[in-house]
Amino acid sequence: MSSTAAPYPATPRTTPTRARERAHYDHATVHAILDSDYICHLGFVSADGGPIVLPTTYARVGSRLYLHGSTGSRPLRGAAEGLRVCVTVTRTDGLVLARSGMHHSLNYRSVVAHGTAHRVTDPDEHRTALDAIIDRIVPGRAADCRPATAKELAQTAVIRLDLREVSAKVRTGGVNDEPEDRDLPTWAGVIPVSRTLGTPVPDPAMSAETPLPDYLRRLLAEQGLRRGQE
Amino acid sequence: MSSTAAPYPATPRTTPTRARERAHYDHATVHAILDSDYICHLGFVSADGGPIVLPTTYARVGSRLYLHGSTGSRPLRGAAEGLRVCVTVTRTDGLVLARSGMHHSLNYRSVVAHGTAHRVTDPDEHRTALDAIIDRIVPGRAADCRPATAKELAQTAVIRLDLREVSAKVRTGGVNDEPEDRDLPTWAGVIPVSRTLGTPVPDPAMSAETPLPDYLRRLLAEQGLRRGQE
Structure with a gap:
């Protein structure tokens, strides 16, 4: 996906109610965050109307997100006919220690994607998606391991979410204390967090x-x- | 919470459909995972019936989970009268590289908690919860920074979820290849992931x-x- 592609459109759901300056819609920012983690959090609504949030492996291929069926069969049964989902990926980058409790924060990068996911039924796409999920963990790995047999493929479900309504939120930088707190004796600064x-x-x-x-x-x-x- | 307390009860929602041996309900396991991360993923159902998953800071105090209102006011407006939520915390501990694509996995620890969250209105509990959220980031920090003013407290919302229907899932250990794959020449093993x-x-x-x-x-x-x- 070229970095000159039109950004993802901002919608009411992807426009933050606060800290709007942290929101990003360009492909480069959104895709880089999606390509930086091993686990996403998949949200859907259960049959009884309650929210469910499960961690699962995933991968991005272009503007498609593929999620692995290891979260159990519950969401996947619904996905044959389309399942409304929200998929969120979050990386923590720093602990922001302000002088006031109020201004404590984290530096982070997150992406939230909304849409309707469908189970992948095309065998070629299914295989491509599973390879992408392995390569998300270790790039280059899929070509080095034994491919799935037809039986294994039948046991492994993948759902696809096309990225349309998606946004990133990013906080970077230092502490944002109130001017009147600047002279407090408390140590203030950022502790970087890395993986x-x-x-x-x-x-x-x-x-x-x-x-x-x-x-x-x-x-x-x-x-x-x-x-x-x- | 004593480690001899009765475990959280397994319910249909907290009983996995597969890999049941990875499920844990004892307080020690559930609480240790909740106490190990900076961000949880809060799931709820929006007014239009769709799922929303937002990252937010949080803390556990006994069997109560407190979530910070910095995720925006949308979920908090609903929480005054009770908001059905699912809160998930996930740590990645290792990349499990099997000889077959099928058996690739992650070592991880996760907790999923279901219930109805309420906005905290008691001023003492509000303050205690905000301090706990700061101390979850850096233990001991809350006592070292300027306490919130009444005005700041009024601007900061906290919701509480009592831990009742909650479970952990933990995968540890090495690769679980099929016996017939053991002699494949592919490198197999685990890459530890730490923060x-x-x-x-x-x-x-x-x-x-x-x-x-x-x-x-x-x-x-x-x-x-x-x-x-x-």
């Missing part, structure tokens, strides 16, 4: 000579603890 | 002589990069 990958734990059943694949070395070089830091 | 606090970034407006408080030193000693690792 780190640790030393791989090989499956004990695997030959000790099995090399760590290049795509994993690359990922660890980008997001892992540097050697000697563990 | 790390970085070097504090002091507010530029603060005197350079302001010491880092003890509670922050302790937190960084527990969860921060060790000195020289950054």
Whole structure:
């Protein structure tokens, strides 16, 4: 998706009631946040009218979001004919410690997507979606593992949400204290929060000579603890 | 809450349709997960009948969950008379890389709580809840910052959910490949995922002589990069 594509439209549901300056609708911002986490929170309304929020793995392919059926069959039974969903992805980036309790905050990036999800029934799309979900966890991994058999595919459900009504919210930067609080003696500032990958734990059943694949070395070089830091 | 308290009861909504061995109902497991994150995902049903999932700060106090009103006023308007909610907290602990695509997974800890939330109107409970939400971010912080004024309290809404119908799901351990896949040449194992606090970034407006408080030193000693690792 080109960064020059028209932004996602702002709608009443995707326009915040406060802190509007934190809202973003451009593809680059929305997609980068969606591509930065392992788990999304899938919301839907149960048969009895109550809200349900379940964590599940997912992936973005263009302007489509694919969610894995491991959240149990309840939402997926409904998705054959279309299930209204809200999918939210949130990363925490910092603890914002202000001088007043009131102005404590978090630095974060989140995306909220609304729409009607449908179960993926086309076999090619189903396979592509499952590969994308694996590659969301470790880019390059899907091509390196045994593909799903027809039986496995039949056991694994995927639902698709086309990204149409979607927005990002981002808070960055430092503390926003009231001017009259600036001279209080309390320490104020931001504690950065990051996610780190640790030393791989090989499956004990695997030959000790099995090399760590290049795509994993690359990922660890980008997001892992540097050697000697563990 | 004593660890010998009776577990939360399993209900149809809190009994998973699959991987039932991952479900936990004891207070110690449920509370520890709730006490391990900065953000929960709050689900509710909007006036038009659609699901909404918003990230927000929160804290647990005993068997009560308090959610901060910074998610916007929409859910809080409904909460005066009781709002059906589902609150979910999820931590990712590892990337589980199996030999088959099918058995890829994440190690994670999640809690899902169902119930009816109410807006907190008692001034003492309101203040206690806001302090707990600050202390969830940095334990000990609430006592070190300027308390909310009456005007600030009036601007800040908190909703409470009593924990009654709540369960945890936890996946730990290694890969669960099919026996016939064990000899495939693919690297298999787990990549640990952890959250790390970085070097504090002091507010530029603060005197350079302001010491880092003890509670922050302790937190960084527990969860921060060790000195020289950054």
